[in-house]
Amino acid sequence: MAPRKEVFEGVEWRIRVAADGSSEALVPATGLARKAWLGIKGLISGFALKVRMFVKKAWDVGTNDPRKVIHCIKVGLALAIVSLFYFMRPLYDGVGGNAMWAVMTVVVVFEPTVGATLYKCFNRVLGTFLAGFLAVGVHWVASQSGERVEPFVVGASVFLLASAGTFSRLIPSVKSRFDYGALIFILTFSFVAVSGYRVDKLFELALHRIFTIIIGSSLCILVIMLVCPIWSGQELHSLIVRNMDKLADSLDGCVTQYFNQSGEGTNSKEEATDNKLQGYKCVLSSKASEESMANFGRWEPSHGQFNFRHPWKQYLKIGASMRSCAYCIEALSSCIKSRSCAYCIEALSSCIKSENQAAKLIKQHLGSGCLKVSSSTSNVIKELAETVKTMKKKPSTTDLLAEEMKSAVQGLQNDLKTIPHLLNPSAIPGNKTLETACLEATTPTVTLMELVPVVTLASILIEISGRIEALVDAVEELAKLAEFGINDDKSKHSKMTDKTVSDAKQQTEGTMKALQRV
């Protein structure tokens, strides 16, 4: 420490000397000063880098979803408007100087979606109203009981009602609808009841609080509904449709990729498809947001295609049904990609290299069936997505596609049944080429091990198609509850379904062609 201090003092002194013009004495000083300067510069540039990174992140948030920026502007706007209650004398006097409650209401009540804002406004007004009058009543009782007892009566009532209010927030049925209301109830009750001990015009205080909160809430509702409104219900609807499409793409993509693995010419698109394959993960992780959207959706008035009592809860059932499919796709994609399969693929590729065609043959044997099941299943999902999206009456094609899916499953089951013949060729009557191939197949290289991933895949696919039937039921129930297609234009409708059918056909043909290439 000591020598360092000396150096520092010397430097200080030399700088003072430098003012006299003896610049050569400054050499060690600039050395140190430069070090210090470099250190500070490093700190600053490090800080600047962090800030730049943060700004970039923020910029990405804004550009990825411009509606978030609009939401921020709306909050600013609502607050600027409510500030008028301070800036304009008549307004300020009108609320008896309690304008701050209006400001606070705007800040805490303004949410990104209409439903969430309405939920909070309603809860805030109701909670304040109930608690305000209860508190005035308690204050009256307390004030009748004498000055010495008063604090105890008020304190006990605060203790009891705050405990009860907090407890009610822990009951699921109350929590989902009135959580915020219970909080505001406790807040207002405590505030008004204990204020009563010091404030003279308690009733006026409670009235002003309710009045200003109503003003703030009304302003929020006006701004949120008039300036680019975002509806929870609409968001939920879009999310479900988007997730259905993702699910269909994932399912189809996984299976196609697996059976094209040993094929050629798919590398170029790999990156684009990899994103598609991961789509099912969105379905797995969207439970919480679905629930909150459905919760807020029921507070929203009729908007767009949705009535006030739109069956938002049914969307949760559809979501759960999709998740149960997504779990299977998770197992499927892992069975394709990872460990349990790794050694099989290895065995398979070695088989292919040694030009033993048997394993490839088996894969192809099941591949056709698997691709049929996956493409028909994803067609059903896409058709369901289209039904939900357009909110038209269930087109007849859904039943058709579901039938197609069932027959594809039946076909795959038949394919599975004939596999033992491939392992035991003596049982096959007739089929010459297959028999020749299978004679090679009975050499010890072809064991059940090579079949395991394909059989697993086929089995999980069958399970998925079963779960899709539950999804079909859920969507059908939604269509019934929400009265899809009440205002259908019939000709338009039939045109649409025709297009869907031809789309479905095209797609099936495409996957079949892809299969031919294997």
Add this chain to the structure above:
Amino acid sequence: MAPRKEVFEGVEWRIRVAADGSSEALVPATGLARKAWLGIKGLISGFALKVRMFVKKAWDVGTNDPRKVIHCIKVGLALAIVSLFYFMRPLYDGVGGNAMWAVMTVVVVFEPTVGATLYKCFNRVLGTFLAGFLAVGVHWVASQSGERVEPFVVGASVFLLASAGTFSRLIPSVKSRFDYGALIFILTFSFVAVSGYRVDKLFELALHRIFTIIIGSSLCILVIMLVCPIWSGQELHSLIVRNMDKLADSLDGCVTQYFNQSGEGTNSKEEATDNKLQGYKCVLSSKASEESMANFGRWEPSHGQFNFRHPWKQYLKIGASMRSCAYCIEALSSCIKSRSCAYCIEALSSCIKSENQAAKLIKQHLGSGCLKVSSSTSNVIKELAETVKTMKKKPSTTDLLAEEMKSAVQGLQNDLKTIPHLLNPSAIPGNKTLETACLEATTPTVTLMELVPVVTLASILIEISGRIEALVDAVEELAKLAEFGINDDKSKHSKMTDKTVSDAKQQTEGTMKALQRV
């Protein structure tokens, strides 16, 4: 209408007459009155029923987790204490009549866990502090710019800062740590800045607000930490351990149930085990709560076995790793129970009825291997749970059990390899009884279809054991990061692991015995 009204008037009149004693005239009156009374009684009893149901639900919430009741009492207590700022004149005058901020702070800041309360307290104080002084500064600038321009300067600053503050809440890294702080920043800034237009002693107002908020926060922290504290970190820790045990039970239970299905004497325990089998669903649905607990855990000071910088984030990795296993168990349990399996079980049972033992033989052939894999895998999970629970150094048995699991997987793979011989018995050298059975098996009743569920199950089991290895890695990393076993009592430790090994052995023997019965 008219005749009804007449009747009503008549009734009214007759009641009046009834007061004179002419009771026989009352017959139609009591008829109507009774109807009305019955209606009201129905309404009341309906309402009473609803209330009773609600009370029962609330009672269940309380009895299932008495800590919730304690939490409610704590809230009441904190509020009663903070009310003293109103009831005691010196305290009330001390905060310049601004005691309401302390009351409000207690209501909005008090959360069930210590971490969540600390997070809110810290954010509230920080947000108020920053916003308060910024607002005083803005007010000073505005007041210098003249009376006409002042509202515009203040309004613009409120608009800009509220928008920016709202935007910052939408950036994930800010949201996870300072969401509440940003809200309080907007609230305080708007409130203080616009109040400046009407209030004279603005600096005093800001100071009082900060001071009262600090009082409220300190009181909350004292109550939450001294009266039966609930720690987010401890909760997360217990949740992870509990979920691991559930995962192990589910996995073991599913597989054992499947291979005991055709056995006898399991019906009596069915209900109890059914709950166990569903345990993996808890793992699937606990993502959100894990995340929030880990988020709050990092605000907590050193408590119990946990240091201030305990690696809570690592628990999230363990949770994710467990979920990836749970997805597979979902697929597994569905492959055991539902559609894809239904026709197989049917085929199987018909085989059993016609005393064709081949299918049963195959099931038994793989069953031994599958049970070994599932029991060794669940032993590994249980050992990991024990390691996390006790926070001791990783016992050597974990590696041992992991090796055991790997060799069980290898054994199952070998079993899979030998299946074709069962289908094609000519390849089997020697084994007489098996050969006899398999000669029956070559009759067309035994197809690959009967193998599909067993093979799928085996394949998914292998995948699960692979994923468990990832779980082992995650737990090992946690042990390293959290420095498990720094204060180990060595002798105690070795005793514990000895017990675990004997437990594991007992369990394996138990499942083996269960298998013998098949």
